[in-house]
Amino acid sequence: MQSKTTSGAMLEAMREKPPLVHCITNYVAMNIAANVLLASGASPAMVHAAEEAGEFAGIASALTVNIGTLSTQWLDGMRAAAKAAASSGKPWVLDPVAHYATAFRRQAVADLLALKPTIIRGNASEIIALAGGESRGQGVDSRDPVEQAEDSARRLAERQQAIVAVTGAVDFVTDGARAVRIKGGSVLMPQVTALGCSLTCLVGAFAATAPEDLFGTTVAALATFAVAGEDAALGAAGPGSFAWRFLDALAALDGEALDARARVSIA
Numbered sequence: 353m354q355s356k357t358t359s360g361a362m363l364e365a366m367r368e369k370p371p372l373v374h375c376i377t378n379y380v381a382m383n384i385a386a387n388v389l390l391a392s393g394a395s396p397a398m399v400h401a402a403e404e405a406g407e408f409a410g411i412a413s414a415l416t417v418n419i420g421t422l423s424t425q426w427l428d429g430m431r432a433a434a435k436a437a438a439s440s441g442k443p444w445v446l447d448p449v450a451h452y453a454t455a456f457r458r459q460a461v462a463d464l465l466a467l468k469p470t471i472i473r474g475n476a477s478e479i480i481a482l483a484g485g486e487s488r489g490q491g492v493d494s495r496d497p498v499e500q501a502e503d504s505a506r507r508l509a510e511r512q513q514a515i516v517a518v519t520g521a522v523d524f525v526t527d528g529a530r531a532v533r534i535k536g537g538s539v540l541m542p543q544v545t546a547l548g549c550s551l552t553c554l555v556g557a558f559a560a561t562a563p564e565d566l567f568g569t570t571v572a573a574l575a576t577f578a579v580a581g582e583d584a585a586l587g588a589a590g591p592g593s594f595a596w597r598f599l600d601a602l603a604a605l606d607g608e609a610l611d612a613r614a615r616v617s618i619a
């Protein structure tokens with residue numbers, strides 16, 4: 353088996369053995385997130401009912417949990433799934449969408465953090481607030497630059513013993529010690545709803561492919577979005593044509609091109 357040491361090798365390994373990714377995500381993101389995973393070579397399943405989420409997490413290779421359209425019943429399913437993933441040693445990714453906005457969300461995220469996500473992916477405002485800082489987030493959208501979230505990400509990674517990925521104009525990934533920045537993508541990406549949510553699901557798919565290297569798999573997922581986003585923007589007239597071009601760009605990207613074009617630097 354080819355070693356999965358580079359982002360490109362991880363992408364090819366994922367396509368060779370498509371991981372079943374259990375995505376508990378929001379109503380807005382379900383369709384595009386599933387299509388992003390299929391285009392990238394993974395196998396998505398959007399399963400959230402409390403009656404089955406724990407059992408399903410046990411048969412999937414990774415779990416992603418996104419609180420975008422949260423409800424009490426959904427939270428029950430999230431907790432059951434997170435406990436099942438954690439107890440079976442499977443990676444699970446938390447996307448704390450707009451957790452700062454309401455008391456309900458803040459409590460939900462506190463409960464989920466206590467279940468030890470292995471990776472946390474959010475925009476700069478979400479990560480600043482999650483680490484206890486003052487963020488300027490508005491609803492689900494970030495109003496803070498990523499560079500102002502880097503220290504928060506390092507502290508959060510240390511505190512949670514997790515990988516933390518902050519996305520925006522230049523992404524940042526850390527395990528609390530190591531850290532890299534990833535350039536690329538397009539200004540059109542935040543204009544398409546649920547691309548961040550979709551990226552969280554792709555982080556789960558890569559994590560399932562090489563769970564022994566969650567730092568590397570998280571970088572690989574973000575680099576995949578960065579390169580595909582640049583490709584999709586080339587011919588896009590706006591967010592609408594960008595969205596379908598982005599799916600095509602993900603499907604067209606191969607490991608060699610990803611390794612050749614990913615712009616990852618040590619932070």
Ligand SMILES: Nc1ncnc2c1ncn2[C@@H]1O[C@H](COP(=O)(O)OP(=O)(O)O)[C@@H](O)[C@H]1O
Binds near residue numbers: 493519546548
């Ligand atoms: N200004 C930008 N330039 C290039 N890429 C961006 C920009 N803003 C966001 N992205 C990319 O869009 C994707 C979604 O991330 P983001 O918008 O930060 O998350 P969220 O949707 O959760 O707020 C990521 O791949 C990120 O790198």
Ligand SMILES: Cc1ncsc1CCOP(=O)(O)O
Binds near residue numbers: 378545547549
């Ligand atoms: C608009 C909206 N409302 C609740 S979840 C959601 C989608 C958020 O997607 P993303 O965090 O990827 O921008």
Ligand SMILES: [Mg+2]
Binds near residue numbers: 449474475492
């Ligand atoms: Mg988001």
